[in-house]
Amino acid sequence: MTNKSSNTVWHHATVGRADRETLHGHKSVILWFTGLSGSGKSTLAHAVEDYLYRNGISTFVLDGDNVRHGLCSDLSFSDKDRVENIRRIGELAKLVIEAGIITLTAFISPFKSDRNVARNLVPHGDFLEIYCQCPIETCEQRDVKGLYKKARSGQIPFFTGIDSPYEAPEAPELVVNTSEQSLEDSVQAVIQLLKARGVI
Numbered sequence: 001m002t003n004k005s006s007n008t009v010w011h012h013a014t015v016g017r018a019d020r021e022t023l024h025g026h027k028s029v030i031l032w033f034t035g036l037s038g039s040g041k042s043t044l045a046h047a048v049e050d051y052l053y054r055n056g057i058s059t060f061v062l063d064g065d066n067v068r069h070g071l072c073s074d075l076s077f078s079d080k081d082r083v084e085n086i087r088r089i090g091e092l093a094k095l096v097i098e099a100g101i102i103t104l105t106a107f108i109s110p111f112k113s114d115r116n117v118a119r120n121l122v123p124h125g126d127f128l129e130i131y132c133q134c135p136i137e138t139c140e141q142r143d144v145k146g147l148y149k150k151a152r153s154g155q156i157p158f159f160t161g162i163d164s165p166y167e168a169p170e171a172p173e174l175v176v177n178t179s180e181q182s183l184e185d186s187v188q189a190v191i192q193l194l195k196a197r198g199v200i
Contacts, residue, residue, distance in 0.1 A: 020100030038139030090118030
């Protein structure tokens with residue numbers, strides 16, 4: 001990451017986040033889905049978005065694979081580039097909730113320190129960490145892309161859970177056991193969290 005320019009000044013908008021939340025009819029928040037590859041992060045995030053959309057709530061999903069096609073296409077999967085990947089996503093998610101939109105992120109985000117950096121970018125209560133808990137054996141069984149097989153054969157270096165660590169959240173706002181809970185029950189667990197926090 002390059003140093004910040006000394007010639008830039010933050011511009012305070014005439015229309016603020018609270019105004020945009022009023023327009024949308026709900027609060028904005030970051031739902032940060034984390035877990036191993038194959039744990040169901042993207043599936044759950046998109047299912048939650050579908051539920052919210054059908055109920056008139058403004059949402060946007062930042063998906064790991066999709067973001068790496070554009071915003072983070074210059075990054076590898078080395079530890080250093082993983083840190084930068086999550087830094088960029090955290091900054092982007094921060095901007096999107098300023099638009100008054102519920103932002104769902106689906107990234108492995110394996111390192112606790114990186115998730116904490118993203119959490120600390122926004123006010124307390126605006127970052128809800130959702131841990132998609134799933135045994136690696138189940139993740140491998142679900143692996144339609146064959147990524148685990150390639151990683152175990154050495155074709156994919158720095159693969160989380162194989163030769164790069166995954167640091168599970170210690171105190172997430174929600175744990176969803178995606179190997180045992182149905183998708184419908186998992187969605188409802190997230191919706192109940194949003195209701196309990198007064199977001200919707």
